[in-house]
Amino acid sequence: MQTNNHKIVDYDLVLDAKFGKEGTPERAKAEEDAYSFYSGQILQDARKEAKVTQAELARRTNTTKSYISKVENGIITPSVGMFYRFIAALGLRVEVVKPIY
Numbered sequence: 001m002q003t004n005n006h007k008i009v010d011y012d013l014v015l016d017a018k019f020g021k022e023g024t025p026e027r028a029k030a031e032e033d034a035y036s037f038y039s040g041q042i043l044q045d046a047r048k049e050a051k052v053t054q055a056e057l058a059r060r061t062n063t064t065k066s067y068i069s070k071v072e073n074g075i076i077t078p079s080v081g082m083f084y085r086f087i088a089a090l091g092l093r094v095e096v097v098k099p100i101y
Contacts, residue, residue: 037074043086044072050090060089 020026047057047068054068061082070076078086087094
C-alpha cells in the first residue's frame with residue numbers, strides 16, 4: 001500500500017491487500033457484500049424519507065419487520081422482484097438512465 005501523508009495513492013493496492021485480487025472468489029464475495037450493504041442503505045434512506053416504519057413497510061410488502069431489518073443492514077440481499085416491491089410500497093420508481101459521455 002502506498003501512502004503519502006496518510007493519503008492513499010493507489011487504492012487498487014488497498015483493495016487487493018484487503019479483499020484479494022480482482023477476479024478472485026474472495027474479491028467477488030467482498031463486492032457482493034458491499035452491494036448488499038449499499039442496497040440496504042438505499043432502502044433505509046428511502047423508507048425514512050417516506051416516514052415509513054420497518055413494520056409498515058413489511059405490512060405493505062407482505063414480509064416481516066425482521067426481513068426489512070436484515071435487508072437494511074446488508075445481511076441479506078432482496079431479489080429484484082422484492083426490491084421493486086419495496087420501491088412501489090414507498091411510492092418511488094426506478095429509472096435506468098444511459099450516461100452521457
